[in-house]
Amino acid sequence: MGHYMDSDTTIKELKNRVQKFCEERDWDQFHNPKEISIGIIAEAVELTEHFRWCSEKECLDMFKDPKKKEEIRDELSDTFYWILRFAQKYDIxxxxxxxxxxxxxxxxxxxxxxxxxxxxxxxx
Ligand SMILES: [Mg+2]
Known part of the structure; x- marks a missing residue:
């Protein structure tokens, strides 16, 4: 209880959540294939920024730091949000x-x- 998602959450449910989030904010007007694709890349770049200039050991050590791991999880989720938005909007x-x-x-x-x-x- 209290969690929106659990291990039974389906991609369809995630797409519905993204759709509702965007419709409530009237963002449909801004989201087209070009802008959504840029969203995927922009968030993926934010993910890479955590690891830029770090050695392999430094990169791996980030996962031992709960705060850093959450930041990485956030960027991975931001990327996934745009992937879900693309799939939801164009029925993929x-x-x-x-x-x-x-x-x-x-x-x-x-x-x-x-x-x-x-x-x-x-x-x-
Ligand atoms: Mg981000």
Whole structure:
């Protein structure tokens, strides 16, 4: 009780929440594919800013600091908000889309060739 979300919260429910949030603020007029795409990137950049100029150890140590971890979680959630907004506004099924894309990725990156490799699929 008291939590809006739990482990049973679906993507559909999250999209509905984002839609309600935006409609209550009359933000539909500002949200189009270009602006929403920029939102995704802008928030992803805010995520990267936490790690900029840090060593790998410094990056990993951030997750031991609850305040820092919350800041990182916030930026990840901001990015997810815009992804949900894009999918909600243009009726994109992210569950199906993710499933479909992961199947394509599995073909592009067969375990036999990609395991332990950081090469791009066209270099494997
Ligand atoms: Mg942010």
């Amino acid at each position: 099924d992210l569950s199906d889309g993710f499933d479909s894309k992961m199947k394509k990725n599995a073909i592009k990156y067969p375990i036999s060739k990609a395991k332990g490799s950081k090469k791009k699929y066209n270099e494997l």
